[in-house]
Amino acid sequence: MTKILLACVGTALAISAQGLDPKTLVHPSADSWPTYNGDYSGKRFSFLRQINKSNVGMLSMAWAFQTDVNTGPGLKSTPLLVDGSLYFTEPDDVWSVDARSGQQNWHYHYHDNEGLHIGQRGLGMYKGHLYFETPDAHLLCLDARSGEVQWDKVLADVKQGYWATMAPLVIRNHVLVGVSGDFNDLHGFIDSLDAETGKLEWRWDALPKPGQPGSETWPANSDAIQHGGGMTWVTGTYDAESNLVYWGTANPNPVMDGSARPGDNLYTCSIVALNPDTGKLAWYFQPSPHDVHDWDAVQTPVIFDGDFHGQPRKLLIQASRNGYLFVLDRTTGKALLSAPYEETNWSSGVDAKGRPVGKTEKYPSPAGTLVEPDAIGATNWMAPSFDPNNGLLFVDTHQSFSLYYAYSTGKPEGFAGRDLTVWSRCYLRAIDYQTGKSRWEHDLGSGWDWSGVLSTAGDLVFSADVHGNVLALDAVTGKTLWHVYGGGPAQGPAITYEIDGRQYLVCGAHGVLYAFALPEGYVSDPLAAAAQAGSVSQRRLRKR
Amino acid sequence: MRTVLVIFLFVPVLLLAQDLDNVSPRQVDSSNVGAGKAQFQQTCGFCHGRDARGASGPDLIRSSLVSHDVNGNLIGPVVHKGRPEKGMPAFQLSDTQISNIAQYLHAQAKVAASVSQRIPSEYPVEKLLVGDAAAGQTYFNGHGNCFSCHSSTGDLAHIASKYKPFDLQTRIAFPSGLQPLLNVKDSSGQTFSGEQVYADEFLVTLRDKSNWVHTWKRNTVRVEVHDPLAAHEQLLKSYTDANLHDLFAYLETLR
Secondary structure, X not given: OHHHHHHHHHHHHHHHHOOEOHHHHOOOOOOOEOOOOOOOOOOOEEOOOOOOOOOHHHOEXXXXXXXXXXXXXXXXXXXXXXXXXXXXXXXXXXXXXXXXXXXXXXXXXXXXXXXXXXXXXXXXXXXXXXXXXXXXXXXXXXEOOOOOEEEEEEOOOHHHOXXXXXXXXXXXXXXXXXXXXXXXXXXXXXXXXXOOOOOEEEEEEOOOOOOOXXXXXXOOOOOHHHHOEOOOOOOOEEEOOOOEEEEEOOOEOOOOOOOOOOOXXXXXXXXXXXXXXXXXXXXXXXXXXXXXXXXXXXXXOEEEEXXXXXXXXXXXXXXXXXXXXXXXXXXXXXXXXXXXXXOOOOEEEEOOOOOEEXXXXXXXXXXXXXXXXXXXXXXXXXXXXXXXXXXXXXXXXXXXXXXXXXXXXXXXXXXXXXXXXXXXXXXXXXXXXXXXOEEEEEEEEEOOOOOOOEEEOOOEEEEEXXXXXXXXXXXXXXXXXXXXXXXXXXXXXXXXXXXXXXXXXXXXXXXXXXXXEOOOOEOOOHHHHHHOOOOHHHOOEOOO | OHHHHHHHHHHHHHHOOXXXXXXXXXXXXXXXXXXXXXXXXXXXXHHHOOOOOOOOOOOOOOOHHHHHOOOOOOHHHHHHHOXXXXXXXXXXXXXXXXXXXXXXXXHHHHHHHHHHHOOOOOOOHHHHOOOOHHHHHHHHHOXXXXXXXXXXXXXXXXXXXXXXXXXXXXXXXXXXXXXXXXXXXXXXXXXXXXXXXXXXXXXXXXXXXXXXXXXXXXXXXXXXXXXXOHHHHHHHHHOOHHHHHHHHHHHOOOO
């Protein structure tokens, strides 16, 4: 009995020691991936280099986890890794699996619901709590030990056409969440909820109220401003030093017919800087004023400190869906560079504020307008990666032509039009943030690629092609060094971590989560590897 | 797979409905919707717009209350009591009349949602016909260089009768469905020719003239690619909107 009691006490201690201390999110350890982007910066860059360009060709499967959810394109979520457990999602499902073996800890299944099941991008975590946005726009708090629901809050009304897909962002004890839904004319917002109780702390509305700053960019005496869109469906980034969160907002509504909403339509298609304690707007920059092509600006606003044209700067960069790279001073929101990183034909240049100027003749029309790129955009939700060692932003891009039609009769509502892609090809681009030009591009095939990118200090870039081949490329040259086909579309973004001295690469393909690693017992000599990168003779295999 | 098929079969029915008259009877009882439309336009249309998209009164397609209503259970009380503080009088309508109006509003919301999701396949040709057929013919035989591969009396004869106008226009922009032709020489020197079935960075697959399918690792063979759409790819990048609309107007005359 005493033994049992001791065992119980021991277990309880072990449990209470687990979970995620939000302070560690500022500098996560190598054996964790505790936020959607791995850290707050959005760089998706790992300093791990056990797997590097001299040995990546030896990567082999460490384990595979079958979700048995094989609908649609499969896994889109970025797993979290905390205390040796991975947590990842599908629209109605959450799993916890052991990061060393792929063995399931638990599985949570949400009830049937009418939300749009278009994807689920991951979780947020605070102490022992996981935060999960459901297709019908609820926020669930789950017990990370068991997957049991601790609370359930409604974020938005599914009946009106809202849904949710994004991974919440945890900052101290705040859980920041965004929502989706542009088939109907709704309004976007970011909510901050108390991590323990789920109580709403603040809401930032993407659409100003009549009379507030920004409202002058909407027509007066109409309901356009209340129904103007601006969803918030991709996780933002956070700078602890300035205590500002950076978040991209989505397109205005009605989407492809802007005739009922003349003006810039703030704060749609914008990058906004908010105080996470109050929700107060510090600054904004608008990549696509008065968008009519569905080119939202939700793409990850990546932050880093670096040299820009000879000056040390606090930077924010976004490869935006409209095909432009924006380099901003993140203390002010002022544009330092606005340059196309992919082919476009819709803009006549940029204005004094660095905002692209749209050609009205490239607006969607009843007869069809030929525009480059299509509405999926030059990139989309797929995560970019910034490699500080090489000064390169890696982006899955999409070169495409599309015919855009605006065909509403009467007052435009919802999409009020659509586009039809007639041609497309995908690339992984290594973009020099000083110019926006590609140092190299890697052809990913014809169609659409959604995989996202991870880069590492091993001079490696991980992504996938349109066929589902997971690729490891040389960060300097773009040359393929390793690939594997996982049996379906590879849209589950890759992460990496090191546990027990072994570096893992984890990514999703269709309904399977895969872990890859160097053969067990492999020991590399980092110095020799660095000196003789790529040389087979320097590889040493040793059994433990 | 069956689920996917069912979705594809159903979606066009749902999505092609541009106008209320085309809303599928599977979704709503069209006679009730028709009656609801007439009742709505007579009683409510003056303030809410004849199509319910708002006038001096609110847009009811975007209404939260309407989205939560089931067969008039929320709409009914508003109609019966009115909203005097907002200037809406009460209307004494029967339960059937309320139910019909509710069905009309739900059908209108469905139409708005369906238009949001897909371009109607029965796209009106008059919307597409904004170009100049004579200018299109000049482009075809001149700057566009179309005549070097196509002929209005040969492969394109009666082309406008073969394709729906919308499909014809998108095929002028870029025709899909033609696979590259491949010549593959393997390590023994044997050559294979046929239509590409699959190609990525690592593998190449073709179907030969005898209908056999062959796959090779790319780094073990030499592959020659003849893409019949290469010229169209160049053309796509040089088209102006006027070129495209003129060409469409011209090809639309080839009936």
